[in-house]
Amino acid sequence: MAAVDHVTMQIKNGEFFSMLGSSGCGKTTSLRMIAGFEWPTDGEVYIEGKAMGHTPPFQRKVNTVFQSYALFQHMTIFQNVAFGLEMEGAKEEEIKKRVGRALDMVQLTGMDRRKPKQLSGGQQQRVALARALVKTPDVLLLDEPLGALDLKLRKEMQLELKALQQQLGITFIYVTHDQEEALTMSDRIAVMSKGKVQQMGTPVEVYERPANKFVADFIGESNFLEGKIKSISKDEASVFIPGLNAELVGVPISEGLVKGEEVNVCIRPEKVRIADKHVVNQNMFHARVTNTVYIGADTHIYVDVNGAKLKVLEQNRISRLDPKSFYTVGQEVWLMLMPENTLVLKKD
Amino acid sequence: MNPFRRSPFVIAAAVLVYVFLYAPIVGLILYSFNASRANVTFEGFIPAYSENVVMDGSLVLSSPCGPFHWYCDLAKNDDVAEAAGNTLTIAFTATIIATVIGTMAALALQRYNFKMKPFSQLALYIPIVIPEIVMGIGVLTLFSQFFGWANTTFGLEGDARLSLGMATVTMSHIAFMVPFVTLVVQARLQGFDKSFEEAAMDLGANEWTTFRRVTLPMILPGIMSGALLAFTLSLDDFVITFFTNGPGSTTLPIYVYGLLRRIITPQVNALSTVWILVVFFAVLLLQILQNRDSKQHS
């Protein structure tokens, strides 16, 4: 079985591009093929328009920040960063100047004489970054570079990396399994699974218009309701949901769906509106609260609609100190599924 | 495609080194079938089976065992059997004692601070950094001086006289084996997570039960490899044994060495071949066990 199969990605110059997926989805293999550590058995890798699939890594103008950093323990920070320049045959003066600048850029000024083991994880990560960037590559590859850092540092580094990328204008190709990280930094994201690209698009596109159930489920959370298309008019449809024993009217659909087709109706928890009164006639459903979970900024409300379980997310815009200000378990409520916020997906 | 292929130079060098490692062994095995008793040149295999050994000068023409004549000869050699028995007795006894006290020392050094710790540590490093012969003549001097003194002081005579033998060899073997056991077990203990023990104590086990039920099983692979190393060191040892053995405690290496200085018949090759085969199957078995062990743990 191939780790990567029929993956076609076109990454633009100066773009921050992420490959997102769980382990074994082929994202790292794709990255290693761009770096030259692995060679494709079929297909080709083009860098700056040139076929490079079978060029050894040391002849590519592409550099990598490794997941484990891969710093040379027997060399000082300076020697680590200078290594790549020495390999180019740069002059000593120039090496000194460029290494100094690279270390300044990652805020490690004055650390050049230390050994990697004497630095913290975050600092080692910066050395790895400086070591790759000092070569001024056409493309910088980053293989889950923030995985070993703690949450707070990771968030800081995300913003720093993004700023650095914008400042340098170099193409960054970033591999991660963390959807939030990908959404935070990327211009475009390729969501990958089982060696295939499931969807490629901007963060807004992949979140708001997931191409299939996998993407809808993998990025963010989704409520899925099984249904059947009852009628289609122009680009709107009525979908009968057996679970609700009701019909959703005026739902926008994508092309290729036909009347009578079984579909998944998908709606994000934060897009479900909840009310204690019946307001409109269409797309409003009677429900009962089964559980509420308060998590600070939001409250998750689990409801039961005729046996179908849905999750609703409400922002805590006002203080919830007074329990009466909010929904309680057992309470009868009304859910509104706004057609423009739902998505009809083909059944896999 | 893997861009990190091994270069043909490395492969060629590796093949040559393997040839260097195995050529002598192959030669050794081949000559164990030599028809020539003088064993200087290879005169071909012993061609035929017969009821009695038929010889022409130093050439064996036929034998009850055919080409395996020298192996049958070996089997009838009581000296070899005795030497083999001695070797194994010494190796087993010494390994058991060295493993027990070496493991204790490893625990002490890895986990406790005590006054004589620097001294123990130093003593454990000495056998590794001094040539074996220095230790060999040291213990020889100790034993001979002590025995001389004891025999005259207590008027020991006849069989009661203290002299070099199985006991002195075994004791000396333990002395040079212990450091290796300790080092191996210590390495294993270094990676040992103390929270396993804390968990056991938390669940109500006392120190001894914790050690027996949690610590020991977890470091057992380390102890076993330490014991194995010690065992092979003992089997292989020549120098220490050479200086500390006496009548009746000849080991196989000493026996073979004695033969090499006198007459060498293909019997020595037969003995070597048997030894190599035993080692081969022992190592093979060990590898299989280890592989199974590591598979279970992964």
Add this chain to the structure above:
Amino acid sequence: MLQRLRENKSAQGTLLALPTTVWLFVLLIIPLILTLVVSFGKRSPDGNVIYSFTLDNYVRLFGYSTDCPEGQASCFDPLYVNILGRSLSLAFNTTFFVISLAYPLAYFIARAHPKQRNMYLFMVLIPLWTNFVIRVYAWMMLLRKEGAINIILGWIMNALNIPFTPLEMLYTPGAVLVGMIYEFLPFMILPIYTSLEKIDTSLYEAAADLGANSIKTFLRVTLPLSMPGVVAGTILVFIPVMGTFIVSDILGGRQVILVGNLIQRQFLDARDPTFGSAASLILMVLTLIVTYFYTRKFGFGEEIVVA
């Protein structure tokens, strides 16, 4: 009682370490001290030791002789100094050749497919576990005038039509060197392999990524990172080579006398334990000095345990 022991960590440690420490004290430290004492003694006519304090043995070892020509009272006899020098240079040469043979093989194994590595290592272990004495004997058979090497050389020369007389290889310094290399080669392969195998493959990738080709990667990354293995192997090879006497005894005959042979003969043939003890201490000091300077330069190899 138990409660007191439970609270006293220091006593627990002492108790655990006691058997080993006592054992090593009696059978290692005392013998070394005894060797030192004996080395200052004199030999009695029947080969026993007369305890005294004389530096005669050391003086003799470093070349002072009273057995001189032309009625001189004393003169310099280089016999023993030469033996020490020969042992040292043999140990250095052996170590050098062993490293050059072991490194490529260790590299080969470390870079083999993980599934094949065990088999290749297994093939190194077999000769290692075959007895030391048997291994010397095997070389004795190969190096003899009628041995396999001469036979094969004969075939080659014959095929090339070059007249060939069998070479006298046994009982030469070369034979001893080859024997030593063979004996100790596995002790170098294993630690070097261990340190090579420890190197994270992402370091090779990082080097390649930064523009280093395979030769530069080897020189700048692989070699420096495998030095602990080379150091450990050197200690495991150099020290025993300095003291071994069987290899020179069997493959060198009476031609190649090393410190080991000198010491052994003092105890068994010449029966002068005092002189043997002095030689043994000089040998120990010599190895310790070399090991000390070597490890101070390169660090003490962690891989020493592995073999």
